[in-house]
Amino acid sequence: MRDYVTWFFALLGTFLVLYILLPLAVIIGKQLFDWEMLVETLHDGLVLEALKNSLLTSTAAMLISLLFGVPLGYVLARKDFVGKSFVQAVVDVPIVIPHSVVGIMLLVTFSNKILDSYLGIIMAMLFVSAPFTINAARDGFLAVDEKLEHVARTLGASKLKAFLTVSLPIAMPSILSGAIMTWARAISEVGAILIVAYYPKTAQVLVMEYFNNYGLRASRPISVILVLLSLGIFVVLRWLVGRSRNA
Amino acid sequence: MLRVENVSKDWKEFRIRDANFEVKKGEYFVILGPSGAGKTLLLEIIAGIFIPDSGRVFVEGVDVTFLPPEKRNLAYIPQNYALFPHMKVYDNIAYGLKLKKVPKNEIEKRVKEIAEILGISHLLHRKPKTLSGGEAQRVAIARALVLEPSLILLDEPFANLDVQTRARLIQEMKRWRKELSFTALHVTHSFEEAVSLGDRVGVMLNGRLIQTGEVREVFSKPKNEEVARFLGFENIIEGIAEGRVLRANGISIELPGEFKGKLRIGIRPEDIVISSEPIKTSARNEFKAKVLAVEDLGSLVRLTLGIGGIELRAFITRSSLVEMGIEEGSEVYLSFKATAIHVF
Numbered sequence: 001m002r003d004y005v006t007w008f009f010a011l012l013g014t015f016l017v018l019y020i021l022l023p024l025a026v027i028i029g030k031q032l033f034d035w036e037m038l039v040e041t042l043h044d045g046l047v048l049e050a051l052k053n054s055l056l057t058s059t060a061a062m063l064i065s066l067l068f069g070v071p072l073g074y075v076l077a078r079k080d081f082v083g084k085s086f087v088q089a090v091v092d093v094p095i096v097i098p099h100s101v102v103g104i105m106l107l108v109t110f111s112n113k114i115l116d117s118y119l120g121i122i123m124a125m126l127f128v129s130a131p132f133t134i135n136a137a138r139d140g141f142l143a144v145d146e147k148l149e150h151v152a153r154t155l156g157a158s159k160l161k162a163f164l165t166v167s168l169p170i171a172m173p174s175i176l177s178g179a180i181m182t183w184a185r186a187i188s189e190v191g192a193i194l195i196v197a198y199y200p201k202t203a204q205v206l207v208m209e210y211f212n213n214y215g216l217r218a219s220r221p222i223s224v225i226l227v228l229l230s231l232g233i234f235v236v237l238r239w240l241v242g243r244s245r246n247a
Numbered sequence: 248m249l250r251v252e253n254v255s256k257d258w259k260e261f262r263i264r265d266a267n268f269e270v271k272k273g274e275y276f277v278i279l280g281p282s283g284a285g286k287t288l289l290l291e292i293i294a295g296i297f298i299p300d301s302g303r304v305f306v307e308g309v310d311v312t313f314l315p316p317e318k319r320n321l322a323y324i325p326q327n328y329a330l331f332p333h334m335k336v337y338d339n340i341a342y343g344l345k346l347k348k349v350p351k352n353e354i355e356k357r358v359k360e361i362a363e364i365l366g367i368s369h370l371l372h373r374k375p376k377t378l379s380g381g382e383a384q385r386v387a388i389a390r391a392l393v394l395e396p397s398l399i400l401l402d403e404p405f406a407n408l409d410v411q412t413r414a415r416l417i418q419e420m421k422r423w424r425k426e427l428s429f430t431a432l433h434v435t436h437s438f439e440e441a442v443s444l445g446d447r448v449g450v451m452l453n454g455r456l457i458q459t460g461e462v463r464e465v466f467s468k469p470k471n472e473e474v475a476r477f478l479g480f481e482n483i484i485e486g487i488a489e490g491r492v493l494r495a496n497g498i499s500i501e502l503p504g505e506f507k508g509k510l511r512i513g514i515r516p517e518d519i520v521i522s523s524e525p526i527k528t529s530a531r532n533e534f535k536a537k538v539l540a541v542e543d544l545g546s547l548v549r550l551t552l553g554i555g556g557i558e559l560r561a562f563i564t565r566s567s568l569v570e571m572g573i574e575e576g577s578e579v580y581l582s583f584k585a586t587a588i589h590v591f
Contacts, residue, residue: 048558110403147329150296153316155343155394169333 024227031224034217041221046166050222051229052207057118058186061125065133065182073137074163078146090134094128102127110214120197122180125186132185136178140171173245180237187230248272248430249398250270252304254292261288262454266302269396275424279441280451281477286434289328289451290400291433307397309381322391326403330375337371341393361393364420381412383420401433401477405440419444437529440491442466442511443474443591444482450474462511467558482514494562496556499584501532511591518587520562521550522580523571525562533582541575550582 041047051188094102106114106123114120116218152162169176190204198205203226212220222243249270256263263285264411267448270276282284291297293304303312311319322343331339337358344354362368366384384404393397417440420495426429434451435441442462443450449459450469451487459472468485469475476499486495488506493499525533539558540551548568552559561581565572573579 002439145327146329147325150294150316150389151323151325151329151333152342153296154294154319154321154400155390156317156346158317159315160344166331170331196364209499 010068016048021152027220027227028224029218034221035215038224040223041225047203047222050201050203051225053118053121053200054187054203054226055229057121058183060122061186062128062133062179064126064176066179066246067129069133069178069182070137072205073134073139073175074141074167076138077141079097081161085139091131094131099128099189099191100195103151103192106192106196111184114196116197116199118197118200121193121200124192124196125189128189128192129182131187132181133175133178136181137175140174141167142179143174144170167245173241175213175237176241176244180241183228183237184234248274248307249293249432250305251289252303252305254289254299254304256288256292256295256297256299258288259365260288261285263289263292263299264454265473266356266451266456268449268456268459272429273428273430275431275433275444275446276449277395277441277445278432278447278456279436279438280434280449281436284451286436286451287402287453290323290402290432290434294321294400295319296323298351311445312322321400322396322398323395323400324387324391324402324404327408328387330378330383330386330390332375335371336367336375336378339375339386340371340390340393345393357388357393361389364391364423365389379412381416384416385410388423392423392429395429398430398432401431403435403438403479404433406435416532420444433576438479439591442513450477452477462489479515482519483511484514484557484559485509485511488489498534498555499556500588502590503585503588504590506590513589514559514583515589516549516560518560519569519583521561521563521571521573521580523573523580525580526582529585531582533580536579536581538573538579541573549580551580554581 072091076084076091097105103124104122106127109242110123114123148166148170152166153159157165159191188204191210193202194205194208200211203222206218207222207226210222250529251266251268253401254266255477261283266289267466268276280291288297292299295311295314295318298313303310305311306319306321307337316323329338331342334342340361341354343359349357350383350513357533358371359368364369365388367385367389370378370386370586375386378386386397388401388404390405405416408416423429433440433444445462447460448462448465449456451457452473458465458474463483463485465474466478469478484493484500486493486497486500486509487509488494488502488510490505490507491502492514493506493510494503500512525535534554536552536559541551542549542551542564543565546565547562548565550561550563550573552561559581563571571579
C-alpha cells in the first residue's frame, strides 16, 4: 500500500520550502540580468563600508554572547536553584519583544552613550541574538552525562579542568551551532539598530535608505550582496560544525 | 585503607543509614544488595561526589569527608563506564596521567603496559562508541588502574554485559588482581560476583549495611531473616581443589570438573537430598551428617546439618521429617549430585 498520508504531508510542506526559495531565486536571478548595476555597487565605497560594519558588529555580538552565554548555559544545565524558571524566561524575552521596541528600550536606558555608535549596534544585536547561544549551550551541556565530570574529578581533574577537558569539548558542536544562529540573527537585525544607531551605517540599514531615497532598483544590488554574503558564511560555518560533530 | 564511619545521607529517593565498614589494603570488598538499596550513593560519597549528612570517610587514615574527589587518590568506575566520547581509547586511559603531568614517554609506556594486561592493546586508536560492552568495561578499568590509586570503586561493573562476557570478565578480574594487586570496593546485586570475587562482603538492604564479614561466614550465618532471604540460603564451601576433588575441613567432595587451588563452591539447599539410610549410587556426593537445628517454615522444614566442621542447610517437607523421625541430634545421610555444584 502506498503511504498517501506522508505524500500529502510532503506536498503541504513543499509549499513553505518553495515560498522561502522563490524570492531568493527571483532577486538573485533579476540581478544577474542587471550585471552592470551589481558591479557598480561593488565599487561603491559607502556599500563596502556598510558591509564591513555589518560583519564586524555581528561577529562581535557573537563573541560576547559566547563569553557570557556559555557559563550561563552551564549553570542552567547543571544547577537547580530558586528562580531558575524566572531566569530561563528572561533569557527568552528578547524573542517576544518587537525589535523596534528593543531599540526604544535600549535608548531609554542608556541614552546618548550608545546613540549612533558601534557600541549601540553591537548592544542592539546582542540583545536580540544572545538567547540562541545561551539555549544551545544549555542543551549541549544537558546532553553531557554528569558522570563523565565525576569520573574526570576522581581521575584528578579540578572542577574547572573537568569542565574544560570534558564537558566543554563534548558540548562544543551544539554551542557553535548556537553561536552561528546568533551571528545570523545579529547580521539580519534591522529594527533595533535603526532606532539606536542609524550611523555608523550597516548594510541592513543602507538597504532601507537606498529603497526610501532611490527606489527598488537601487536597493536590490546591495540586498543581493548581503544575502549571498550572509548565506555563504552561514552555510560554510554550518558545514564546518557538522563535520566536527561527525568526527 | 578505607574506613567508613556512621555515614548517613538522604538524596532524592535514596538513603543511607549509619554505614560502618572497613576495607583493608589489598582486599577485594563487595557490597551486595538489591537495586535501590543505596549502593551507588554510598560509592559516590566515598568518591567525593557527595558529602554525607553525617559521618566520616577515611582513606589511609586521613579524614577525606570534605575533600574534593581529585584530592582523594581513588578511582571511580560508574555503571555505564562513562568513557569520554570525544577521546580515543588511548587518551581516555592517559587522561589521569596527563593531569598529573607525567612525562609523555612515561605515559605511553604505562598506557601500553596496562592495555597489554587488560587485553585492549588493539583498541587504543578507537573511539569509545565503537566498542562493545565488554571492551568498554576493560577500558574503564584500565583508565582507573593506570593511576595506581589506593582504591578503585566499581559500581555494578558487569551488570550491563551478556552472560558469557560477564563470566569471562569475572575470571579475568581475578587474574588482574593477582598481577596488579589493587584494593577494590565493588558494589553489585549479583550473588555470583560477590562469591567469585569478594574476600569479604557487606550486605546492604534499605540503606543499611546489615552484615559484613568473610564471604563464607556471611553466607553460612546470615545475621537475620532479611539477610538470609536475600542471600537465598545458599551453602558456600571453601577448600582446596585437586583435580576433580575438593578437600574442605576433612571431607572430600567430588567436583563437576577439573580444578586446582583454592576454590569456593555453592550448593543450593533444594539440591540436597536427605535420607535415613545410605543411597547406593556412585554419581553422588554422600555424607553422614548430624542434625544441628530444625526450623519450622510452614510446609517446609529447614535443617542445619553438620559434616565435620562444615554446616549445610537443606529443606525437607514436614511429612518426610516425621516419617524419618528426624530431630535435633539425630544422624542422617545427605547427598547431592556433582552437577548441582556451582563453582565460583
